[in-house]
Amino acid sequence: MYRYDEFDHAFVxxxxxxxxxxxxxxxxxELAEDAFKPLRLMNGVYLQLHAYMLRVAIPYGTLSSRQMRxxxxxxxxxxxxxxxxxxxxxxxxxxxxxxxxxxxxQELATVEMHALQTSGNCIRNVTADHFAGAAADExxxxxxYAEILRQWSSVHPEFSFxxxxxxxxxxxxxxxxxAIQVHDIGLHLKKDENGRIGFAVYVGGGQxxxxxxxxxxxxxxxxxxxxxxxxxxMRVYNLHGRRDNKYKARIKILVHETGAEELAxxxxxxxxxxxxxxxxxxxxxxxxxxxxxxxxxxxNRAEGWESLARWKKTDADFARWVQQNVQPHKHPDYGMxxxxxxxxxxxxxxxxxxxxxxxADIAEEYAxxxxxxxxxxxxxxxxxxxxxxxxxxxxxxxxxxxxANAGLITDIIACPGLDxxxxxxxRSIPVAQEISNRFGSPERQxxxxxxxxxxxxxxxxxxxxxVGHIGLxxxxxxxxxxxxxxxxxSGDENTSIGEIIGRGFEPEKVTDAVxxxxxxxxxxxxxxxxxxxxxxxxxxxxxxxxxxxxSAQEAA
Amino acid sequence: MxxxxxxxxxxxxxxxxxxxxxxxxxxSLQDAFVARHAEAVTALEATGKQAFEDNKVVDVNxxxxxxxxxxxxxxxxxxxxxAEGPSIPYAAGYNGLAGPxxxx
Numbered sequence: 001m002y003r004y005d006e007f008d009h010a011f012v013x014x015x016x017x018x019x020x021x022x023x024x025x026x027x028x029x030e031l032a033e034d035a036f037k038p039l040r041l042m043n044g045v046y047l048q049l050h051a052y053m054l055r056v057a058i059p060y061g062t063l064s065s066r067q068m069r070x071x072x073x074x075x076x077x078x079x080x081x082x083x084x085x086x087x088x089x090x091x092x093x094x095x096x097x098x099x100x101x102x103x104x105x106q107e108l109a110t111v112e113m114h115a116l117q118t119s120g121n122c123i124r125n126v127t128a129d130h131f132a133g134a135a136a137d138e139x140x141x142x143x144x145y146a147e148i149l150r151q152w153s154s155v156h157p158e159f160s161f162x163x164x165x166x167x168x169x170x171x172x173x174x175x176x177x178x179a180i181q182v183h184d185i186g187l188h189l190k191k192d193e194n195g196r197i198g199f200a201v202y203v204g205g206g207q208x209x210x211x212x213x214x215x216x217x218x219x220x221x222x223x224x225x226x227x228x229x230x231x232x233x234m235r236v237y238n239l240h241g242r243r244d245n246k247y248k249a250r251i252k253i254l255v256h257e258t259g260a261e262e263l264a265x266x267x268x269x270x271x272x273x274x275x276x277x278x279x280x281x282x283x284x285x286x287x288x289x290x291x292x293x294x295x296x297x298x299x300n301r302a303e304g305w306e307s308l309a310r311w312k313k314t315d316a317d318f319a320r321w322v323q324q325n326v327q328p329h330k331h332p333d334y335g336m337x338x339x340x341x342x343x344x345x346x347x348x349x350x351x352x353x354x355x356x357x358x359x360a361d362i363a364e365e366y367a368x369x370x371x372x373x374x375x376x377x378x379x380x381x382x383x384x385x386x387x388x389x390x391x392x393x394x395x396x397x398x399x400x401x402x403x404a405n406a407g408l409i410t411d412i413i414a415c416p417g418l419d420x421x422x423x424x425x426x427r428s429i430p431v432a433q434e435i436s437n438r439f440g441s442p443e444r445q446x447x448x449x450x451x452x453x454x455x456x457x458x459x460x461x462x463x464x465x466x467v468g469h470i471g472l473x474x475x476x477x478x479x480x481x482x483x484x485x486x487x488x489x490s491g492d493e494n495t496s497i498g499e500i501i502g503r504g505f506e507p508e509k510v511t512d513a514v515x516x517x518x519x520x521x522x523x524x525x526x527x528x529x530x531x532x533x534x535x536x537x538x539x540x541x542x543x544x545x546x547x548x549x550x551s552a553q554e555a556a
Numbered sequence: 557m558x559x560x561x562x563x564x565x566x567x568x569x570x571x572x573x574x575x576x577x578x579x580x581x582x583x584s585l586q587d588a589f590v591a592r593h594a595e596a597v598t599a600l601e602a603t604g605k606q607a608f609e610d611n612k613v614v615d616v617n618x619x620x621x622x623x624x625x626x627x628x629x630x631x632x633x634x635x636x637x638x639a640e641g642p643s644i645p646y647a648a649g650y651n652g653l654a655g656p657x658x659x660x
Contacts, residue, residue, distance in 0.1 A: 027568060029611040047615060049638050052570035097569035347644060418634060419642035422615075427637075429644050479632060 001064055001370070002147050002292040004112045012109045015116065019043045020102035027099060044115025045101050048422050054093045054101060055118040056108060060128035060146040060170075061089030061373040061380075065360035068371055070111040072356035078104050083356070085341060085349040087413060087464055088167070089127050089373040090118060094420055116154065121162045123153035123234075127169045129177045130374035133295050134336050134382035136328040140197055142172035142189050144290040145226060148281065152227050159234050163241035164249035166234075167206075170199075179375060179491035181205045181214045182467055184251045185233060190220070198222045203233060203263070204255030207461035211497045212252040215260035217267065223286060225271075228279040232270035236263065296368035296383055301333040304386030311390045318393050320442055321404035326389065333386055337367070338406040339379040339396060344440035345433050348414040349377035358399035366392050376452075377413055378406065408445040409453060409518070410436040413464050417457030417474060418481075424457035426474025426481035427507075431455055434511045439518070448518060451532045454489075467491035469533045470517060471498040472510065483510040487517065487544055488536045499541055502549050513548055520547040558620045561588040561628065562600040563638070564613035572638045573613065575603060581613060585628050585639035590621065 004012070022039045025031040031039075040046075044055040056071070063071075071091055075083045078100050079093040086092055096104060108114055117124055126146040133141040149168055153159065159166070169183040180186025186202035199221045205214030221229050237251045240258070255263050312319035326335040339359060341349050351359075363371045363381055366388045372380035384392055396402040405411045412435060415421065417428030432455055439445060454468030458475075465471030471486035482504040489498030505513045518532075520543055525535045536544075545551075562575040563585075573581035574588035582588065591597045597618060604616035620631040630636045637643060 026611070032611070033608070033614050047565060047570055049634070050570070050572055050641060051565070099568050418637055419644055424634075427643060429642075433644065476633075481633065 001062060002059070002289070008112070009109075012112075012114050012116075015043070015114070016102060016105045016109055019105060023098060023102050038120070040098075040101075041119040042116070043101070043105065044118040045096075045098065046119065046422075048094070048416075048420050049418075050420065051095045052098050052101070053420070054096045054104060054115060055086070056091050056093070056113060056115050057118050057125045058090050058113075058373050059150050060126060060132065060143050061130050061375070062132075062143060063371040063373065064111075065364040065369050065371065067111045067113055068356050068360040068363070070108060070113065072353040072360070074104055074107060075356065076353040082350055082352045084347075084416065085351065085373050085377050085379070087375050087377060087415075087462060088125055089130070089375055090125055091373070092416075094416075119165075120160075121164050121166075122160050123149075123156065123162075123166045123168065126150050126153070127167070127178055127183075127375060129171045129173065130372040130376075130378075130380045131177060131327065131336050131382060132172055132372075133293055134329050134334075135173055135175075135177075136330050137173045137175055138330070139174075139191055140172050140189050141290070141293050142170035142178075142187070143293045144286065145187065145189065145199075145223070146170045147289050147292070148226065148286070149230065152230075159238065162234075162238060163243045164246065164251075166237075166251070168230075174493060176491075176493040176495075177374075179464070179467065179495070181493075181495035182207055182211070182464075182491055183214065185230065186214050187226075192220050196222060199226065201229065201233075203267075204252040204260070205495070206250050206252040207464060207466045208250070209247060209459040209461075210250075210252065211461070211466040212256060213495050213497065214252075215255055217260055217264035224281045224283070225275060226281055228274040228277065229267070229271050231279055232267045232274055235270050236266045240266075295330075296370070298331045298334055298368075298383060298385075301385040301387045304333055304389070308386045308389060317402075317404070318390065320446075321393055321402055322389060324404045324408065325406045326384075329383065331383075335384055335386055335389065337381040337384045337389070337392060338374070339381065339401050340403040340405055340411065341378050341401075342405055342411050342436065343400060343403050344405075344410060345437045347429050348412050348432050351379075355399050355401055358395065358401065362392055362395045376411065378411070404442065405445060407450050407452070409439045409448050409451040410445060411452070412436060413452075413454040413468070415456050415458075415463035417455075417463075421457060421462075423460060424474070425459075425476040426457050426483065428455045428457040428463055428472075428474060431472060431474070431483065431507065431510060435514055438511050438515060447528075448522065449528065449531055451518070452490075453514070464491060465489070466497050467495065468498060469536070470514060472514075475504065477504070481507050483507065483513075485510075485513060485517070485548075487541060488533065490533055496537075501541055502545055516547050517544055520544050557593060558631070559623060559628075560591045560597050560600065560618050561585065561621050562591075562604050562616070562618055563588075563635070564604065564607065564616040567611055567614055570614075574639075575600065575607075579603070581607070585621075585630070588621075588628060590623070590628065591618075 171178040188200040201218035202214035367381035414428040414432040418424040456463035456465040467489040484504040486498030577589040
């Protein structure tokens with residue numbers, strides 16, 4: 001894991017003291033709100049419906065136990081005993097006092113954490129595959145490159161006042177678990193025919209009110225050119241991105257209006273001028289960063305195969321959890337564990353202080369002190385010996401964290417929605433809870449198979465509804481909530497934007513509508529192996545429209 | 557005329573508050589002063605503007621309410637949730653609206 005050097009420590013500490021002074025001047029009345037608001041946002045402090053909200057950065061979603069314990073401590077001491085893990089691999093606290101925020105940031109700094117660039121028109125927290133460094137299908141660990149981008153983009157003077165916020169995601173495998181094609185820049189780490197490491201570069205993806213799939217503008221960018229090429233993209237965007245209309249200011253609009261080919265040409269012109277400058281990454285620098293992310297020494301634990309088989313035979317719940325929440329690791333004696341933050345009927349992404357402490361303890365004892373946050377709002381233990389799965393499971397059961405639903409219909413992404421968010425038009429969480437309760441039986445979930453439901457409470461799409469296999473968008477119509485349904489979205493290597501299926505549904509009818517969609521799928525799939533998404537791509541929207549609205553009725 | 561109340565978030569902790577008849581910022585909508593005619597609404601707006609300038613509150617708004625059997629109810633769901641808190645239990649293991657675990 002990356003460790004702060006002296007510069008990092010001094011920088012974060014100085015920012016905390018600067019913010020403490022700013023908060024003090026705000027509370028004394030010396031600073032007016034208009035002057036203070038951009039300053040608090042630069043430190044991750046938002047104002048929501050009920051209180052301030054603090055968003056803490058978790059770079060590429062990687063945490064140590066010590067850091068997780070600090071997150072628990074903050075929840076306990078300064079908030080209401082819980083936190084909310086987000087689709088950007090960060091954590092949000094819903095109830096901090098403004099007057100406490102400098103102390104919170106000071107405590108975070110003691111474990112090398114901060115809230116910088118979690119808001120504002122800058123380069124935000126760089127996200128990465130949550131299985132980085134562990135996945136069996138990985139070409140290389142994406143986190144060293146995410147860390148290089150983090151260091152480069154932190155308070156970058158040229159890119160701190162962009163036309164709009166800017167999000168970069170990096171994946172290290174063909175299987176895209178970081179949704180790179182719906183980011184401003186998506187980097188797909190790969191090897192060329194000579195075995196050199198580099199990236200396919202995607203630009204101009206995003207969700208929000210104008211969902212766009214990113215365009216690939218480079219098939220292979222050598223790793224040493226990462227910063228010069230990214231700088232070239234940023235320069236083109238900074239120069240030509242629209243500043244007259246915030247709804248047209250993201251790079252996706254520039255790519256769309258300019259055309260990917262023309263934009264790629266402009267980037268190449270900038271890149272030619274930057275390619276052989278100080279931005280070229282020396283191999284020694286890449287290696288130096290990569291050493292921070294070396295996998296732990298994973299000894300052979302072959303005894304796990306036999307004991308795992310035995311435990312599975314004697315405990316059906318454990319067997320189901322292993323089947324659903326444990327993925328193959330690079331090392332055959334190990335697995336990658338998904339800790340579901342989606343208890344049946346619970347709040348997606350929420351964890352109490354006690355649960356965070358429990359995860360920290362488990363990671364320390366059984367998982368080499370490493371924890372990840374996934375963009376699907378779950379936690380990950382990337383390195384767990386098969387021989388340790390049973391005690392890990394027992395500890396998770398005791399903490400209420402052993403729901404066996406990773407990738408299933410109850411593993412729902414939901415934004416905070418109108419229960420917390422000042423921008424929302426409708427609630428998300430209660431909808432997620434009702435769907436979760438409706439489909440909560442393990443047998444029914446298993447029968448349905450992989451199905452990703454994603455719910456947003458407004459058009460900003462923080463709940464990723466555009467890329468949900470079933471997406472729900474809450475809107476306000478005539479003073480009441482209404483939920484628009486999209487089908488066929490996906491945020492993986494075959495990214496697609498969901499299609500609106502027809503008129504929306506009232507809150508009390510939306511779960512029934514989802515059930516109708518699911519039942520329609522179960523009735524038309526070729527066999528149990530054909531997933532919802534595959535079936536939808538095969539048959540299209542019509543059978544679902546007919547089931548929801550009746551074949552003779554006007555759906556739109 | 558639709559009845560109106562003045563609401564904001566308190567500067568120091570961001571908690572939702574409503575202006576009461578004594579000119580204080582109350583934590584309950586039910587304590588709010590209700591403006592039932594145009595002059596009273598104008599006074600509310602002026603009070604809100606002043607409180608913002610005095611750095612007591614932020615995000616000041618006049619919102620529509622109805623009175624049902626003596627209970628105030630905002631017309632918009634957003635304002636109802638602001639007044640009543642999230643419509644959900646906060647998190648598994650968390651018990652109710654008691655407030656922060658640490659002392660005030």
